[in-house]
């Protein structure tokens with residue numbers, strides 16, 4: 001057997017997809033594939049029908065887990081669950097010309113989610129950049145439009161039709177060379193919600209983005225002052241950079257605010273100029289709930305319309321307060337009204353006049369007005385309050401105990417008036 005150009009172990013990851021060696025943990029999924037979709041099994045796995053056969057196949061095909069036979073058969077797995085979703089093979093390796101062919105197959109239920117493009121791109125980047133190959137070939141049937149799109153998205157170029165080359169049918173030949181320039185896909189600005197303060201209330205997706213991003217920005221009031229999202233972000237990545245954001249300026253779009261937003265947008269655009277592909281901007285709570293991210297995204301889009309803007313949801317302060325105070329936010333047919341008190345208590349009073357749930361944000365300096373409004377509505381005794389949730393100095397208790405101004409990071413829940421179990425159904 002020739003010494004392979006492929007050296008292991010292999011584990012390559014993209015946003016949604018991993019390609020890696022098959023393991024015994026894949027046995028269950030493999031058995032399901034054998035039962036339901038045997039046509040997607042690569043030839044080398046024909047006859048591998050159960051865990052025992054897989055164990056044997058693994059010892060024969062991946063000795064020591066380090067060296068592979070001349071052709072290489074990898075598992076395509078979903079990155080979130082590590083479940084086997086298909087197979088990818090690099091085969092027909094020709095070490096005289098440094099070429100090989102690539103093929104893949106995905107389970108029917110997972111198609112159209114980007115796994116094929118990511119797997120193909122990962123495998124070819126690796127074969128061409130790390131394994132010394134110069135050309136990877138890919139052949140598809142002439143009517144397989146989806147496969148041709150995937151090939152092009154993964155950087156392959158169409159060469160022409162090979163007549164009768166695939167079981168008497170015509171095939172389209174695509175190739176990618178080590179010297180081809182392959183577009184890297186769009187640059188991304190991602191607003192990542194990191195929850196109210198507790199580093200454990202950060203989603204798995206947020207942690208992955210914080211760790212994978214080329215640049216992570218956290219908004220702060222002043223360059224030397226720790227940001228509200230910063231302590232959470234630093235629990236998950238060391239690469240947080242502060243960006244001054246004039247968070248507490250009042251009175252609409254003040255010149256100070258506008259200048260800070262523009263400066264932050266310029267900072268993001270510079271990061272892209274220097275080669276960053278993904279810039280993350282971390283915000284407390286959720287990036288689509290009263291978050292500064294919205295203003296940053298508008299500035300970045302104005303400077304560079306091709307930037308793809310995305311958000312990752314985060315746990316909001318009201319959800320955290322509900323959990324920490326044992327308060328149900330909504331039952332049955334109840335509504336929840338979220339009111340910021342920046343501009344006064346009128347909206348809050350109007351919401352309290354209903355029997356529904358009311359949540360107040362941004363009332364730090366207006367705590368006594370809030371208490372007065374609750375008293376007037378006869379709802380003070382039901383209301384709960386939480387300051388600095390999940391952060392040092394956290395304070396959770398009945399709103400009736402409030403006395404004087406409270407921190408900016410304070411949230412209040414007035415639960416809907418309820419009559420008994422299921423009363424609001």
Ligand SMILES: C[S@@+](CC[C@H](N)C(=O)[O-])C[C@H]1O[C@@H](n2cnc3c(N)ncnc32)[C@H](O)[C@@H]1O
Pocket residue numbers: 196197283284285286287288289290291315316317318360361362363386387388389390391408409410411
């Ligand atoms: C600019 S808004 C940001 C909201 C955030 N994006 C969210 O999804 O919860 C700031 C307000 O959120 C609430 N808040 C955010 N984090 C909090 C925390 N750790 N404790 C209490 N309230 C918090 C407060 O009402 C604060 O005035």
